[in-house]
Amino acid sequence: MSDKTSGYLDMELLRFTTAGSVDDGKSTLIGRLLYDSKAIFEDQMEAIEISSQKRGDEEVDLALLTDGLRAEREQGITIDVAYRYFATPKRKFIIADTPGHIQYTRNMVTGASTANAALILVDSRNGVIEQTLRHSYIANLLQIPHIIVCINKMDLVDYSEEVYNKIKEDYKRVAEKLNIEDVRFIPISAKFGDNVVDASEYMDWYQGSTLLNLLETIEIVDDRNHQDARFPVQYVIRPQSDKYHDYRGYAGRVASGVFRPGDKVKVLPSGLESTVKSIDTFDGELDMAFPPQSVTINLTDDIDVSRGDMIVSIENSPKVEQEIDAMICWMNERAMMPRGKYTIKHTSNEARCMVRDVKFKVNVNTLEEVTDDKLVGLNDIACITFKSAKPLFVDPYKENRITGSFIMIDEGTNETVAAGMIL
Amino acid sequence: MKEYNINHLRELEAESIFVIREVAAQFENPVMLFSGGKDSIVMFHLARKAFAPAKVPFALMHIDTGHNFPETIQFRDELMDETGTRLIVRYVQDSIDQGKVVEETGFDASRNKLQTVTLLDGIEDLQVDCAMGGGRRDEEKARAKERFFSHRDEFGQWDPKNQRPELWNLFNGKKHMGEHFRVFPISNWTEMDVWQYIYLENIKIPNIYFSHEREVFVRNGNLLSVSDFIPMRDTETVEKRIVRFRTIGDATCTGAVESEANSLEDIIEEVAASRTTERGTRHDDKRSEAAMEDRKKEGYF
Numbered sequence: 146m147s148d149k150t151s152g153y154l155d156m157e158l159l160r161f162t163t164a165g166s167v168d169d170g171k172s173t174l175i176g177r178l179l180y181d182s183k184a185i186f187e188d189q190m191e192a193i194e195i196s197s198q199k200r201g202d203e204e205v206d207l208a209l210l211t212d213g214l215r216a217e218r219e220q221g222i223t224i225d226v227a228y229r230y231f232a233t234p235k236r237k238f239i240i241a242d243t244p245g246h247i248q249y250t251r252n253m254v255t256g257a258s259t260a261n262a263a264l265i266l267v268d269s270r271n272g273v274i275e276q277t278l279r280h281s282y283i284a285n286l287l288q289i290p291h292i293i294v295c296i297n298k299m300d301l302v303d304y305s306e307e308v309y310n311k312i313k314e315d316y317k318r319v320a321e322k323l324n325i326e327d328v329r330f331i332p333i334s335a336k337f338g339d340n341v342v343d344a345s346e347y348m349d350w351y352q353g354s355t356l357l358n359l360l361e362t363i364e365i366v367d368d369r370n371h372q373d374a375r376f377p378v379q380y381v382i383r384p385q386s387d388k389y390h391d392y393r394g395y396a397g398r399v400a401s402g403v404f405r406p407g408d409k410v411k412v413l414p415s416g417l418e419s420t421v422k423s424i425d426t427f428d429g430e431l432d433m434a435f436p437p438q439s440v441t442i443n444l445t446d447d448i449d450v451s452r453g454d455m456i457v458s459i460e461n462s463p464k465v466e467q468e469i470d471a472m473i474c475w476m477n478e479r480a481m482m483p484r485g486k487y488t489i490k491h492t493s494n495e496a497r498c499m500v501r502d503v504k505f506k507v508n509v510n511t512l513e514e515v516t517d518d519k520l521v522g523l524n525d526i527a528c529i530t531f532k533s534a535k536p537l538f539v540d541p542y543k544e545n546r547i548t549g550s551f552i553m554i555d556e557g558t559n560e561t562v563a564a565g566m567i568l
Numbered sequence: 569m570k571e572y573n574i575n576h577l578r579e580l581e582a583e584s585i586f587v588i589r590e591v592a593a594q595f596e597n598p599v600m601l602f603s604g605g606k607d608s609i610v611m612f613h614l615a616r617k618a619f620a621p622a623k624v625p626f627a628l629m630h631i632d633t634g635h636n637f638p639e640t641i642q643f644r645d646e647l648m649d650e651t652g653t654r655l656i657v658r659y660v661q662d663s664i665d666q667g668k669v670v671e672e673t674g675f676d677a678s679r680n681k682l683q684t685v686t687l688l689d690g691i692e693d694l695q696v697d698c699a700m701g702g703g704r705r706d707e708e709k710a711r712a713k714e715r716f717f718s719h720r721d722e723f724g725q726w727d728p729k730n731q732r733p734e735l736w737n738l739f740n741g742k743k744h745m746g747e748h749f750r751v752f753p754i755s756n757w758t759e760m761d762v763w764q765y766i767y768l769e770n771i772k773i774p775n776i777y778f779s780h781e782r783e784v785f786v787r788n789g790n791l792l793s794v795s796d797f798i799p800m801r802d803t804e805t806v807e808k809r810i811v812r813f814r815t816i817g818d819a820t821c822t823g824a825v826e827s828e829a830n831s832l833e834d835i836i837e838e839v840a841a842s843r844t845t846e847r848g849t850r851h852d853d854k855r856s857e858a859a860m861e862d863r864k865k866e867g868y869f
């Protein structure tokens with residue numbers, strides 16, 4: 146195999162998402178990024194040329210590369226997340242292009258929940274507006290480690306440095322209020338490609354890197370937790386064969402920390418202690434397992450372990466709690482019921498819960514906490530306390546994105562109604 | 569490489585295994601759809617990894633259009649024997665014989681669309697509550713919108729404008745009676761990832777993926793294989809060419825590509841240099857702009 150293709154086996158993966166208000170140019174930017182980095186195939190390009198012509202557009206609309214649903218193409222907006230993939234010789238990327246319309250905020254949260262970086266777009270004519278704030282707040286709540294603010298449509302403001310600086314200053318104030326640590330700014334034109342893959346000819350005053358360059362080089366902070374050993378048991382493997390008659394393996398994905406054979410562990414909720422006998426995979430035993438690996442753990446003792454239990458280090462355990470404080474994004478048309486009952490999904494565990502209290506709601510315009518309005522409706526962000534029917538094994542979301550997150554499910558409709566981050 | 573780092577293929581593998589185990593845990597009667605193509609072969613390989621040393625705890629299901637490449641069927645049967653896996657086959661021909669669907673006529677007739685009815689009937693008869701598929705988001709623009717866990721109503725339909733949010737890796741497989749789920753464990757894999765993984769893991773695939781001589785004819789820019797199922801126009805002529813298949817689907821709508829690639833290394837180099845998508849060889853997607861979305865709404869794979 147040539148060097149060109151074998152290098153592909155050892156690439157780093159960056160997952161990023163777009164955010165920002167409707168029509169700020171998110172989909173156009175992703176189209177431009179793919180097009181200018183030669184990641185578009187001829188038949189895909191032909192297809193969108195034909196669609197653009199049919200609609201009577203003068204130029205090819207690059208947003209059509211991600212806006213794949215009929216309704217999206219008809220209305221010229223994004224409704225649900227589109228996932229796109231591309232690789233440069235430096236990195237491999239998974240892109241989630243999300244909708245800006247407030248009505249589809251839940252889909253934005255879906256795309257952002259697994260991202261390592263967020264591109265927040267701002268239309269240079271409009272500056273920082275409510276939806277920019279809402280998405281920034283959500284990106285920060287989800288603890289996306291890198292924020293790149295793309296000040297777009299610079300072609301429509303004469304590529305003005307003044308306009309760029311004003312928006313940059315405005316956003317910096319927001320970032321400060323939200324405690325966003327890593328934020329960078331780039332003036333771009335998604336439509337014409339300025340500073341996306343190639344440097345702009347019209348903005349000599351900007352000396353920074355292009356967007357692609359930045360995406361290829363940002364240090365991917367290892368935001369995985371390698372300290373606190375946590376292994377939610379997903380499935381118990383019991384082969385029905387003579388050869389493996391006594392085999393009992395606990396299958397799951399390491400949420401955080403590192404496990405090694407010989408490690409002393411504890412199983413929650415029983416609290417029973419044991420030792421890791423082996424870490425099994427289809428390809429043989431491993432001498433250690435760490436996130437995000439999927440493995441099967443064997444223990445030396447024959448104790449009762451089932452799905453929903455968690456194998457943890459004996460030195461350092463999560464909190465075992467029934468009364469929990471969390472920030473939530475409400476994602477359903479039906480408002481949260483005061484003292485309402487919902488099903489919680491947390492790691493591989495499931496429990497019924499009751500909402501005890503709404504401590505405050507967030508006013509995304511002022512970024513202030515509102516305490517006199519307890520009605521949590523569609524797209525609201527709130528801090529709540531809930532009581533679960535059985536203990537959950539939790540860490541704060543800030544320390545652990547896996548054992549700190551949960552979803553709430555409406556027991557009547559089965560819909561996922563909220564995303565939660567444990568405080 | 570850092571101490572606790574795995575490359576992106578191993579990361580994708582871990583994600584898919586997680587999803588497959590989640591299906592086994594959340595559903596009572598799941599099946600894994602198996603077409604004999606490279607994506608379903610990789611998906612099945614991942615399923616074996618997920619449950620070793622136990623056997624895969626669900627059956628595979630093949631929706632057979634009857635318009636197969638014989639090599640694929642032979643490959644399928646050998647793989648099932650070797651791994652001791654239970655296979656369910658449902659035939660489009662049965663749906664036709666029962667009068668549930670009407671066979672298309674004309675030169676471009678295909679059973680591709682009819683498969684949906686056979687699939688949904690199979691799901692209903694066998695009370696399947698989840699069908700895993702090898703669809704990938706990079707294949708097609710409507711697929712790029714699909715969740716890992718995709719809810720289907722009691723008519724088997726997908727509502728792309730109203731999908732459940734899917735946060736982190738917390739999958740909500742709850743449903744009412746009669747509804748089911750489609751789950752796509754290899755959603756985040758690209759064509760290149762699949763080939764690299766087949767190479768890395770030394771996975772067996774049907775030989776029609778490799779270069780061979782075949783009788784073909786040209787239609788709408790595609791090279792279709794000469795067979796009893798595809799009527800040829802007078803103006804179309806049979807030629808012998810050196811080809812291989814980039815995807816394997818129903819024989820009536822899967823085109824071959826001219827290629828000399830006869831090893832996995834060659835294929836990987838060819839895919840890296842390719843300027844068209846693999847679905848460019850699929851006749852079924854060219855019927856209209858939203859062909860895939862429309863088929864998927866009705867309950868297609």
Ligand SMILES: Nc1nc2c(ncn2[C@@H]2O[C@H](COP(=O)(O)OP(=O)(O)OP(=O)(O)O)[C@@H](O)[C@H]2O)c(=O)[nH]1
Nearest residue numbers: 167168169170171172173222223245298334335336
């Ligand atoms: N002049 C100019 N127009 C742009 C630029 N970027 C995007 N547009 C136009 O702005 C409109 C909206 O672009 P989209 O990319 O669909 O916006 P979006 O942010 O993806 O919108 P939603 O996904 O619906 O939130 C389109 O008409 C684009 O052609 C730019 O840099 N300059």
Ligand SMILES: [Mg+2]
Nearest residue numbers: 171172222223
């Ligand atoms: Mg868009």
